[in-house]
Amino acid sequence: MKKENYKNIGQFILLIMIVLIIWFGGWWYIDSNILPINDRGAFGDKFGFSNSLFSALALAGIIYSILLQQKELNLQGKELSDTRDEFKNQNFQTTFFNLLTTQSRIADEIRISIWNLKSYDEEVSKDFNGRRFFNQSKSELSRIIIALNNKKYLPYSRWDESDDQHGPSSDYESEILSTDRNIGFTLRYYGITEEIWKRSKKMQPIEIAKLSYGIFFNKFNYVSGHYFRHIYHILNFLSNTEKEKHKNITDAEKINEINKEFRQYADFVQAQMSAPELFLLFYNSLTFPKLQLLLIQYQILENLPVEDLISPAHNAVEGFILKSRKDLIN
Helix, strand or coil: CCHHHHHHHHHHHHHHHHHHHHHHHHHHHHHHHCCCHHHHHHHHHCHHHHHHHHHHHHHHHHHHHHHHHHHHHHHHHHHHHHHHHHHHHHHHHHHHHHHHHHHHHHHHCCEEEEEEEEECCEEEEEEEECCHHHHHHHHHHHHHHHHHHCCCCCCCCCCCCCCHHHCCCCHHHHHHHHHHHHHHHHHHHCCCCHHHHHHHCCCCHHHHHHHHHHHHHHHHHHHHHHHHHHHHHHHHHHHHHHHHHHCCCCCHHHHHHHHHHHHHHHHHHHHCCCHHHHHHHHHHHCCCHHHHHHHHHHCCCCCCCHHHCCCHHHCCCCCCCCCCHHHHHC
16 A cells, blocks of 8 residues: 555544544533533533534535536546547548558559550550559540540451551551551450440530540459549548547537548548549549549549540539639649
8 A cells, every 4th residue: 555545544543533532522621610410401402503504514515525526527538538539530540541551552553554556557565554554544545535436436357468458558548547447446455346336426525434434444443443442442431530520519610620620631632643643533433423422522633634634525523623724823
């Protein structure tokens, strides 16, 4: 037992002894020196009021001590709640920044080969690793949209040098035939059937953009799917945590503080992404509505210029407020 505890017990025993000495001493003094025996009953009755008073004071003291204990318990509960909130906030931050690190690693680990025609008769592949894949994505989506918008559906087959009638007779004809063969190669490479091509003729530009990305995604889902699913996971984690913080809060100023806090976290997500990543994220959201809602909620695409889209006509998604590059600079 600590010395302080022994000291407290000693003081308590001393206080009891003092009270007993005063009580016995008082009665002995009164019996011996003040009152005759016959008057002692009347004198004792006078203490009835005092006894009631001190009993009431004792009850008040007990009630007061209970209130103090209740206040102390409330303070302890608040301290525990604050500690728990602080722990949850630290745990959230650790998880969030770990997710950002993982997202960057996923982008760096992308490995892909994309095929195209180098010339009239030469098919070539080129490797795109890491974020170079996103740089190439605009060219690939443009290829698909051009093929869908072409007036004719052009089948593709490898050129046989022994078949003279399929070969170009001049440089001019070679250029024309190469353009057609590029379109035909794109249709075959991306698995665009004549039925899909015909269906696209009835679509608006934003619908063609959605279809084109779907074709692109089906081709490269095995390398890019994980990237976009992880972005969705990060933003969904932010949204759910923000909703949890909003529970039982009615103060407008406090709500605004929470909104600003999570908008800052969303800015960290955006800051990790290059312009080509934002570009492909825009087109990805056309086919994934849940991701699109989160992008709108946190304005992730606010720094994507309209000029970076394949066509200004694609800027037709309600909730996305894309600005021109000139407005972003100013």
